[in-house]
Amino acid sequence: MYIALGKVKLKSGEAVEVGVVSGPDQDWAERVERLLGHKGPIWQWQNAATVRRDLGIEPRFYLLHRDGDPLANIATFTHRGTGHFGHVWTRPADRRQGAASQLMGMQMEHFRQQGGQALFLGTGYDSAPYHIYASHGFVGLEPKSGQMEYYAQSKAQFEAEYFAKDAVQVEEVQWCHWPASAALFLGNFPGAVRCAPLGLLGRSSTEGPFLDLIQQEERRREKGESARARVLCQTTTQAVVGLAIWDWDPLWPSTCAVEVYCHPDFWAEGGELLGALPLPEAERYVAYSDTDCLEKGEVLRDAGFRQTAQHARRVAIDRACTRLVDVRVWERT
Numbered sequence: 020m021y022i023a024l025g026k027v028k029l030k031s032g033e034a035v036e037v038g039v040v041s042g043p044d045q046d047w048a049e050r051v052e053r054l055l056g057h058k059g060p061i062w063q064w065q066n067a068a069t070v071r072r073d074l075g076i077e078p079r080f081y082l083l084h085r086d087g088d089p090l091a092n093i094a095t096f097t098h099r100g101t102g103h104f105g106h107v108w109t110r111p112a113d114r115r116q117g118a119a120s121q122l123m124g125m126q127m128e129h130f131r132q133q134g135g136q137a138l139f140l141g142t143g144y145d146s147a148p149y150h151i152y153a154s155h156g157f158v159g160l161e162p163k164s165g166q167m168e169y170y171a172q173s174k175a176q177f178e179a180e181y182f183a184k185d186a187v188q189v190e191e192v193q194w195c196h197w198p199a200s201a202a203l204f205l206g207n208f209p210g211a212v213r214c215a216p217l218g219l220l221g222r223s224s225t226e227g228p229f230l231d232l233i234q235q236e237e238r239r240r241e242k243g244e245s246a247r248a249r250v251l252c253q254t255t256t257q258a259v260v261g262l263a264i265w266d267w268d269p270l271w272p273s274t275c276a277v278e279v280y281c282h283p284d285f286w287a288e289g290g291e292l293l294g295a296l297p298l299p300e301a302e303r304y305v306a307y308s309d310t311d312c313l314e315k316g317e318v319l320r321d322a323g324f325r326q327t328a329q330h331a332r333r334v335a336i337d338r339a340c341t342r343l344v345d346v347r348v349w350e351r352t
Contacts, residue, residue: 020044024125027083028289029116035083035090037125042070042078049333051080055091055106061230066106069096074194076102081126083109083118091118093126099257100136102198103182107148120151127155130171137177138169139201141224144338164338166205179205186254187261187288189295191246192229192236195217200225200250200259203282210312211334211344213280218264220334226302251285251292260285263296268305272326275301279318286314290321309334324341324349 021044040047047134048070051262053323069078076098083091090113096107109118130138134269140157142148144165153159170177192198203215204225213219217228236246251261261281281292298304306324308315316326324326327350332343 021047023131025083025248026083026098027118027121027125029113030117030254031116035085035118037042037122038084040070040080042074042080045067047190049082050087050089051082051092054082054092057108058106061227061319063236064234065230068194074098076166076194076198079129080106081122081129081148083122085109086288091122093119093122095126095130095135096140096198097135098137098195098198100134100171101258102201102222104138104140105226113141113164117201118221120147120154120194123155125237136181137202139205139226140167141165141226142167144183160205160207162339164222164337166222168205178202178304181256181258182220182253182260182282182284183256184284185256187251187252187285189249189292190252192232192248192250194233194292195257195258196250196252197225197229197233199252199257200229200262202281203259206282208283210280210309210315211336212307212309212312212315212346214262214278215307216264216278245297247296249292249296251281253285258282261289261292263292264294265298265304273302275299275304275323277304277306279315280316283314289318291315293318293322300305302352304351306350308349309344310347311336311344316349319349322351324351342348 020041021037026034026036029033050211050285051070052067081093082089092106096103142165152167157169160166160168173271204219205222211221246265250259253260265275265277268276277285280291281289284339306319326347327347330346334340334344
C-alpha cells in the first residue's frame with residue numbers, strides 16, 4: 020500500500036513527493052528493488068520478501084520520487100512498533116540536495132504517528148550519518164559504537180513495558196522475530212557471549228545475523244529438516260526474550276556448538292527454551308558463557324553440561340574495550 024505524505028523542496032528548488040510503501044505492495048515492488056539493487060544478496064532477498072510478501076511484520080519504505088520514479092529511500096522494519104531502521108540511500112545524481120535529511124524528518128514523524136516505540140540502527144561511529152541520525156533523536160548505545168537507538172518515549176519506560184515479566188512461549192524462528200530481537204541483543208544486559216554461532220558478542224545488532232538465520236530456517240523447513248533455533252517470546256508484547264541455537268563447530272569434527280541467551284528477567288525459562296531445541300547426533304556438544312552472566316552457566320549445568328576450561332580476559336564487554344571478561348567452556352557428551 021502506498022500513502023503520500025507530502026512534498027519537499029530540494030536545494031535545487033525542485034519539489035518532489037514523499038510517500039511510504041507498506042509491504043506487501045506489488046505495484047511498487049520492482050521500483051523499490053531497483054533503487055536498492057546495489058545491496059548485497061541477503062539484503063536483496065530481504066527487500067524482495069518484505070515488499071512482496073505478507074510476513075507478519077511492518078515493512079515501510081519511505082521514498083522521495085519524481086512521478087513514481089524513486090530517488091531516495093529510508094526503511095523501517097518493525098513488529099508492534101519496534102525494530103530496525105536502515106537502507107538509507109540516495110541516488111548519486113541526487114545527493115547533496117538535502118534529500119535524506121528532509122525524508123528522515125517526515126519518516127520519523129510518521130513512525131511516531133503510527134505508534135512506533137523503538138528503532139535501532141548501525142552506522143560508522145562519529146561519521147556524518149551518525150550525526151544526522153543524532154539530530155533526529157537517535158543516541159549512541161555506548162562510547163565508540165556505531166549502534167544507535169531511538170525511543171518514542173523513554174528507554175526506561177519502553178524496556179519496563181516491552182520486557183515486562185509475563186507468560187512466554189517457545190517458537191520456531193519466524194520473520195516477526197527479526198525486528199523483535201533487536202532490543203534484547205542491543206540491550207544493556209549482563210552477558211558478553213550472547214550468541215557465538217551468530218557472531219553476537221556484546222551489544223550487537225541482529226539485523227544481518229537474523230536474516231541469515233531466517234533464510235536458513237526457511238530452507239530447512241522446505242527440506243523437511245528440523246529447526247536449529249528456537250526463540251522465547253513474551254506473549255503480550257511479542258518481545259524476543261531468549262534464543263537457543265546450535266551449529267556445527269567450524270574447527271572440530273562431530274562437535275555441535277550450542278547457545279542459549281535470555282533477558283535477565285527470563286533466565287528461569289532458559290532451561291525450557293534450551294530443552295525445546297532439537298539437537299543433532301554428535302560426539303560432543305560445546306557451549307560458552309562469560310563470568311558476567313552466571314545464570315547462563317546454571318542453565319547449561321542443569322542441561323547436563325560441565326565446565327571444562329576457562330579463558331581469561333577473552334571478550335570485551337563493550338566497543339571501547341573498557342573491561343574484558345573470562346569465558347567459560349562447557350561440554351556434554
